[in-house]
Structures are given as C-alpha cells and as structure tokens.
Amino acid sequence: MIKKLSTITLAAVAMLTLSACSGEKAAETKTYSKTTAEVYQQSCIKCHGANGAGKAEKKTPRLEDRTSAELEQDLFDVKNGGTNQSSGTDHEIMEHNMQKLIDKGYDYDVKSMAEYMYGTFKK
Amino acid sequence: MSKNQILEEILAEVDKHPEIMSRRDAFKYLTMSPLAASMLASATVGTTAVSASNVTGKVVIVGGGLAGMSTAARLRNSASDLDITVIEPNPLSTSYQPGQTLVGGGIWPKSELVYNRDDFVPDNVTLIKGSVTSFDPDNNKVIVDGKQEFTYDQMIVATGLMLNFQAIKGLTGVITSCNPDNAEAKKTVGNDGVHSIYFQDGSEATWTGIEELIAKAKKWKEGEPKLQAVFTHPNTPIKCGGAPKKIMYLTHAQLEKAGVRDAVELTFYPNGGKMFGVPEYHEAIVNQFKARGFKWNYKHNLVEVDKATKTATFNHHWTEKGEWDEDLEEYGVELKSKKVEVKYDFIHVTPPMKAPDVVASSKVGSSKGWIPVKKETLQHVKYKNVFSLGDVVAVPMGKTGGSARKQYKVIVNNVISALENDQKAIDSTNTKYAGYTVCPLVTGIGTVMLAEFNWTKKPTPMVPLDPTQERWIWWLLKVYLLKPMTQYGMLSGRA
Numbered sequence: 262m263i264k265k266l267s268t269i270t271l272a273a274v275a276m277l278t279l280s281a282c283s284g285e286k287a288a289e290t291k292t293y294s295k296t297t298a299e300v301y302q303q304s305c306i307k308c309h310g311a312n313g314a315g316k317a318e319k320k321t322p323r324l325e326d327r328t329s330a331e332l333e334q335d336l337f338d339v340k341n342g343g344t345n346q347s348s349g350t351d352h353e354i355m356e357h358n359m360q361k362l363i364d365k366g367y368d369y370d371v372k373s374m375a376e377y378m379y380g381t382f383k384k
Numbered sequence: 385m386s387k388n389q390i391l392e393e394i395l396a397e398v399d400k401h402p403e404i405m406s407r408r409d410a411f412k413y414l415t416m417s418p419l420a421a422s423m424l425a426s427a428t429v430g431t432t433a434v435s436a437s438n439v440t441g442k443v444v445i446v447g448g449g450l451a452g453m454s455t456a457a458r459l460r461n462s463a464s465d466l467d468i469t470v471i472e473p474n475p476l477s478t479s480y481q482p483g484q485t486l487v488g489g490g491i492w493p494k495s496e497l498v499y500n501r502d503d504f505v506p507d508n509v510t511l512i513k514g515s516v517t518s519f520d521p522d523n524n525k526v527i528v529d530g531k532q533e534f535t536y537d538q539m540i541v542a543t544g545l546m547l548n549f550q551a552i553k554g555l556t557g558v559i560t561s562c563n564p565d566n567a568e569a570k571k572t573v574g575n576d577g578v579h580s581i582y583f584q585d586g587s588e589a590t591w592t593g594i595e596e597l598i599a600k601a602k603k604w605k606e607g608e609p610k611l612q613a614v615f616t617h618p619n620t621p622i623k624c625g626g627a628p629k630k631i632m633y634l635t636h637a638q639l640e641k642a643g644v645r646d647a648v649e650l651t652f653y654p655n656g657g658k659m660f661g662v663p664e665y666h667e668a669i670v671n672q673f674k675a676r677g678f679k680w681n682y683k684h685n686l687v688e689v690d691k692a693t694k695t696a697t698f699n700h701h702w703t704e705k706g707e708w709d710e711d712l713e714e715y716g717v718e719l720k721s722k723k724v725e726v727k728y729d730f731i732h733v734t735p736p737m738k739a740p741d742v743v744a745s746s747k748v749g750s751s752k753g754w755i756p757v758k759k760e761t762l763q764h765v766k767y768k769n770v771f772s773l774g775d776v777v778a779v780p781m782g783k784t785g786g787s788a789r790k791q792y793k794v795i796v797n798n799v800i801s802a803l804e805n806d807q808k809a810i811d812s813t814n815t816k817y818a819g820y821t822v823c824p825l826v827t828g829i830g831t832v833m834l835a836e837f838n839w840t841k842k843p844t845p846m847v848p849l850d851p852t853q854e855r856w857i858w859w860l861l862k863v864y865l866l867k868p869m870t871q872y873g874m875l876s877g878r879a
Contacts (some may be wrong), residue, residue, distance in 0.1 A: 307711035319711075327798060328765040330758045331750065337780040341661055344780040346823075347617040349656030349683065353703055363664045365713070370868035 278348050297377045304367045305378075313382040329379035336371045394864040410860060423665055437463040439803045444526060444536035446516050448472030448501055450481070450775030450874065451788040457506040458796045459878030466803075469510040470534075473527055477501040478875060479562040479584060480867055482785055485627050485826060488581035488590035489634025497562075497584055504875045510762050513580070516543075521748035536800050538769045541755055543743055545623060545775040546781070547571055547582050547735045553688035554695075557734070559583055561623070562645045566863035573733065576691050580733045581631050582623075590732065594635055597648065597730045601639065604647035611647055611729040614696055616686040617654035618736040621754070621776050623783040626835070627821040628654070628734040629669065635732075636676050636828045650676075653684040653698055653726070664843050665835045666853035672827055684724060686733065692876075700724045739776050754778035759818040759839075769802065771795050779819070781839070786822035789874055796877075820844060824862040832858035 295303070315321035324332065329376045334344075335352070339359050343350035350356055363370075398410040418701060436622040443459060445452045446776045448470040456470050478499045486492040505511045534583030549555040549569050555578070557569030559594060562584045573580050574589030577596070581587040601611055617628040628832055639645040652673070659669040659680075684698035701721040707718040736743065748770055750756045755772040756765045759779045764770035773791040775783040794817045819839035824832045831854040838844050845851040873879025 296512055328756065329764045331756050331778075333759065334756075334778060334780050337839075341780075342658070343656055344661065345621050345656070346660050346780070347628070347654035347656040347658065348621060348625070349619055349654070351619070353701075353719060356711075357703060358712055358714075361712060361714045 293368050295369075297369050297373045299336070300367045300369045300374070301377060301381070302363055311381070313378060314358055319355050324378065325349075325382045327379075329375045333375035336375055340371060349362065391519050394860075394868065397482060397862075398866045407497075410864070414803050427593075436463055437800050437804065439463050439800055440465045440467070441537040441803045442467045442535065443469070443540065444524040444534050445470045445540045445542060446526060446543055447477075447542035447774070447776070448505075448511065448820050449474075449477045449542065449774065450785055450870065451544070451792060452540070452838075453478055453504050453790045454499070454788070454874045454877055455540055455542065455773065455795055456509045457504075457875060458507055458792060459799065459877070460506045461877045462796055463800055463803075464508075468506075468508075469511075469512060469534060470505065471512045471516055471526070471534070472501060473513060474560065474563040474565075475501050475513075476564060476584070478504045478744075478871075479801060481561050481584075481625070482589035482824075482862075482866060482870070482871060484561070484581045484584060485624075485630045485634065486863065487587040488579070488594075488631050489586075489826070489829075490591045490594060490638055491634070494584065494588040496867075497587070499871065506877070515742075517742060521742070521749050521764075521770055522748050524769065536769075536773070538794060540799065541743065541748060541770065541772040541776060542774045543740050543776045545737045546740055548620075549580075549733070549735045551736045552686055552733070554691060555689055555735075557575065560723035561826060566726065572691065577694060577728060577730050577735060578689060578691060579731070580735060581627060590631065593730055594638055597635075598639060598642045598644055600729060601642070601644035601647035604644070612727055613648050613650045614726060614728040614731040615652045616684075616696075616732065616733075617652070617656070617734050619685045620736045620738065621783060622734060622737050624823070625782050625784075626825045627734070628652070629659070630747040630826040631732050632678065633676070633825075633827045634829070635671075635730075636678070641678070641829070645677075646659045648729075650678050650727075652678060652680040653696075654680070654682060655685040657682045660835065662835070662837045662841050662843060664836070664852055666831075668833060669825070672833075672850060672854070687723075689733070690706075694728055696726045696728050698724045698726065699702065737775075743776060743826045750778060752778065759819070761798055762791055762817055763798065763802075771799060779817070781819050782821040782823060784821055785870060787820075787878070789870075790820050791817055792877075822856055824866070826862060827854045827858075830856060832862045834858040834861065852858065 308316050308319055313324035338344050338350055339352045339355045340368050342356045395407055443466055445456050452470055457866045459466055459468055476498060478501050479641050482499045483492055483497045487494050512528055516526045516528055517530045518527045525533055548560050549557045554650055556572045559566040559569045567585055574586045579590040579593040581590050588692040608805055615628055615632045636650055639648055658666050660666040683702055683715055687699050699721055703717040704720050705719040706716040743749045744753035748755055755776055756778050757763055757772050762771050762773055773795050774788045781787055823835040825835055826832050836844050843851045869879055
C-alpha cells in the first residue's frame with residue numbers, strides 16, 4: 262500500500278512539475294529606473310523626512326520605530342491598495358500618491374525599500 | 385487514513401446529495417483526474433519528507449486550533465525528543481471552519497463541523513486547557529489563567545483572531561469562530577434577519593435565516609418592492625476573505641432553487657473598492673456578479689444595525705481632488721464620507737476582526753494587534769525564539785486554512801533549525817513561506833472558482849487550467865476533499 266501511494270505522489274509531483282515547466286514562464290524580474298536610495302532621497306524624503314519622523318502639517322505617520330518587516334507590510338499595502346479581498350486600505354491618501362509617484366518613475370521593490378528605510382532611519 | 389478510506393468517505397458524502405452530483409460522476413472525477421489523484425495523495429502521505437531530528441528543548445504553542453495543533457503534530461513527527469505543550473481553552477478548537485459557509489448555505493448540517501480538540505492532541509504532547517493571560521517574551525515565559533507559569537525555549541503563537549461584533553453599534557459580543565462560549569453575540573446575531581456564518585452556531589442560524597427569507601419571498605407579489613438581502617465586508621483584515629461573497633452566491637442559489645429569486649435583491653457592501661486583490665480574479669468575480677443580477681456598492685463600511693427598524697447604517701467614504709501638493713507635484717486627495725442607511729430583510733454581517741487583546745497589548749503584538757513577523761520565515765521581528773502563524777500573524781496574505789497549511793511546515797523546519805543551530809542563520813538557510821494562499825470561492829451549488837495566488841498578486845494555479853473559471857472539480861475539492869485532507873492530513877502534521 263505504502264509503495265502504491267508513493268507512486269501516486271511521484272506521479273502527481275511529476276505532473277505538477279511538468280505543467281510548471283511547460284505553462285509558466287520563469288519568475289518575472291522587474292527592473293526599476295532608479296535605485297531604492299534614489300527614490301527615497303529624491304521623493305519620499307520630502308514628506309517622510311531623512312529619519313522617517315514625518316511632517317506634522319501633512320499628518321505623515323511616524324515610521325522611524327517600525328521594523329523593516331513592518332515597513333515592508335505597510336509598503337505592500339500602500340502599493341496594492343489593501344491586502345484583503347474587499348477590506349480596502351487605511352492608506353487611501355498614500356495609495357493615491359503612490360500611484361502618481363510610480364507614474365513619475367519613483368517605483369521600487371518593496372522589500373529593498375523597507376530594508377533601506379529601516380537602515381537609514383536607525384543611523 | 386488510507387487513500388481508499390478517504391475515497392470511500394468522500395463518496396459517502398457525495399451520496400448524501402445525489403441532486404448535486406451522482407456517485408458515478410464523482411467516482412469518475414476522483415479516479416480519472418490526475419488533479420484529484422494528486423490531492424488525495426497529498427492528504428494521505430506527506431509531500432515533503434520530514435527528516436527526523438534528535439533535538440531537545442521546550443516548545444510552547446499558544447493556541448490549539450488548526451494552525452497550532454497541526455504544528456504540534458508535525459513537530460512531534462519531526463523531533464521525538466522535543467517537549468511540546470499546547471495551550472488551548474476551547475474544547476471545539478479543531479472544528480472545521482471552512483465548512484461554516486456550507487452550513488450557512490444549507491448544504492451541510494452543523495454536525496459536519498464539530499470536532500473535539502481532545503481527539504486531535506498528538507501523542508506525547510501536553511495539552512493545557514486554559515488561556516494565556518500574559519506574555520513575557522523577555523523572560524521566555526507565558527502565564528496561563530493568571531497563575532500558572534510556562535517557560536520555553538521556542539514559542540509559537542497561533543491564537544487565532546476575535547470576531548468583534550460589538551464594534552458595530554447595535555450588535556454585541558467579541559467571540560471566536562468555534563468557541564461555544566458565544567452567548568453575548570447570540571443576543572443580537574443569528575436572529576431577526578441578522579446573521580453571520582463567521583461563528584459555528586451563527587452558520588446554522590444563517591440557514592434558518594435564509595429559509596425565513598425564502599418563506600417571505602414566497603408571499604411576495606409582482607409590483608411590490610423587492611425584499612432586500614444585504615451582505616457586508618468590514619474594513620479590517622478578515623479570515624477567509626471569500627466567505628462574505630460565498631454566502632451571497634449560496635443565498636442566490638437557494639433562492640433560485642426555491643423559485644423566488646425575482647422577489648429578492650442581493651447587494652454587496654464592501655469597505656474596499658474591489659472584489660479581489662488579483663486583477664484576474666477581480667474581473668472574474670465582477671462577471672459572476674453581473675451574471676447573477678447582484679448589485680454592489682464599494683467603499684461602504686457597516687457601522688450600525690438597528691434591529692427595531694431593520695436598518696443598516698454604513699460609513700460611505702471616497703476621495704476627492706484636493707489641493708496642489710508641492711512635494712508630490714500633483715493634486716493630492718481629500719477623504720470624504722457620509723452615512724448611508726439601508727433597509728434590510730436579511731443581512732449577512734462579516735464582523736470586523738482583531739487580534740486577541742492579550743496578544744495586541746503584549747510585547748509580541750503590534751500597534752495594529754497582529755503579530756509582526758518576517759513574512760518569509762515567520763520569525764518574530766524582535767524576538768528570535770518566537771514564531772507565529774495562522775489568523776493572528778501579520779502577513780500580507782489571506783487568513784485561511786490554506787495559508788496555515790503552507791505556514792506550519794515552514795515554522796516546524798525553522799523552529800527545529802533554531803534549536804539545532806542555536807538561533808543562527810534562520811534567514812539565510814531555512815524554509816521560506818512563499819506567500820501562497822488559496823480561496824475556493826463557492827459560486828453556486830456545484831461550482832467553485834479556485835483562486836490561488838501569492839505575494840506577487842498573480843494567479844498561481846497548481847494545475848494548468850484557467851483559474852478564473854467556475855468548475856465542478858473544485859466543488860468536489862471544496863466540499864468533499866478538503867475536509868478529510870484537513871482533519872486527517874493536516875491535523876496529523878502530514879499534509
């Protein structure tokens with residue numbers, strides 16, 4: 262019985278692997294026109310400040326005490342307009358601004374931006 | 385459980401509803417289809433080999449629902465010398481929550497869902513029937529019921545989340561999905577046309593509510609205003625993001641079956657501005673809504689239910705062009721909102737959800753409550769010997785059993801590595817959660833769209849079929865296959 266089940270598993274795995282090879286392209290790698298540092302220093306910094314302290318008159322949230330994993334999730338939410346099917350986002354203003362900034366070429370990889378911000382704010 | 389036993393169990397289930405699918409058709413699908421074969425195989429034998437480790441140490445798992453108990457089982461299978469403790473107060477914690485949609489929709493009786501925690505405690509795992517009342521991660525300990533102290537080398541937090549009905553004015557209770565201690569919520573939810581499949585008893589009451597709606601609809605006459613069935617989706621992360629729509633699809637199907645669909649208008653009121661984060665699935669769902677004559681109003685968040693006048697009040701919000709923003713070099717936007725009142729005959733409430741207060745207010749929580757982790761390794765952002773999975777973890781991915789099923793294997797590998805290597809190098813060497821999740825969106829009686837996706841927000845179907853199509857085969861998977869796969873495969877730590 263065990264042997265028979267293993268064969269089924271192998272067949273299934275083989276089938277899935279094959280379909281992955283034939284149907285799917287290799288993982289997409291997106292290229293960005295600016296480095297993460299350039300995006301932050303040329304754009305984000307205007308409202309979020311060099312240390313993530315924000316700008317009181319714009320009600321920018323304080324980001325300097327967030328870990329890079331938390332920043333990554335916030336950025337993910339901002340770029341995607343929420344992370345649940347129909348829950349929406351509590352970053353509605355930044356969601357709008359982010360789309361405008363992407364149009365202007367200030368696009369970035371979420372993970373590397375989160376790590377950059379965390380590293381820069383801590384200095 | 386062997387493959388033949390599972391197959392027999394599935395076919396016995398199919399037999400209960402010959403009107404949906406015949407045993408002959410089901411058998412044909414299950415034996416001929418390589419898809420079903422692969423799923424059956426993964427339910428009976430683990431697809432990833434678990435290598436035995438002789439590591440020792442104390443692991444405390446806070447929460448013994450599907451995520452916590454499956455993690456305990458897989459840890460047990462993987463490292464026989466580990467000292468494993470699960471802390472869980474709810475006697476029905478391992479109940480089958482994905483079935484609540486089917487109970488609410490009149491497909492299953494509630495008895496299909498109810499599973500006793502004590503039947504799923506793995507051998508040689510200590511179960512503590514209590515609740516953690518405080519976390520002290522700086523000293524590697526937790527306190528249970530205010531008095532009993534437990535220390536650990538590694539802690540895994542899998543408490544699940546709270547259904548916060550009382551955040552909506554007029555409703556009551558902060559409860560969990562399957563804890564029978566839910567009297568506070570039942571005062572206002574599960575009667576008088578106000579329903580929610582999000583808790584076990586509520587799902588049974590929902591079907592009664594739909595039957596009452598059908599009875600009312602049978603008395604409706606052409607020319608009278610239509611009966612109003614309202615379906616909500618809140619402004620918080622929720623477990624099973626598809627359920628608010630699934631119960632709408634099933635209500636539609638049951639109204640049609642009863643021949644009274646024309647008497648009722650079905651409207652979806654989500655807080656967000658789309659049906660799904662993945663554009664392909666969003667579009668597919670919009671088309672399914674159109675085909676069924678559903679209405680929908682985006683950006684409406686339920687804030688109050690007045691049961692006396694059968695009125696639901698929503699906070700409708702939107703953005704308008706704001707002032708010129710020098711920094712942005714564009715016009716900014718301003719947030720606008722107003723209250724909108726909607727009359728209902730039947731309302732399905734998806735409650736706002738939150739992390740348990742004891743988690744949110746502790747050092748392992750966060751400002752939003754959910755436990756912050758590195759999303760690939762599921763290791764806590766500040767405490768290296770704390771991991772988290774399931775509904776309480778903050779990852780930008782759906783809170784579903786399908787997510788937990790991917791996460792628990794990652795956690796087991798990483799906890800064992802952490803113990804073996806004294807915490808070093810979890811980030812670079814170990815198993816990573818790729819963000820896969822799955823939403824079997826029940827779109828009718830007999831059809832399901834299997835929406836699978838990952839961090840990239842691209843469809844990631846496990847089989848080469850157009851994932852935006854509604855299919856019989858996924859109905860089989862959702863209604864008959866996933867339960868044995870969860871109860872016998874995942875809760876034993878194998879699938």
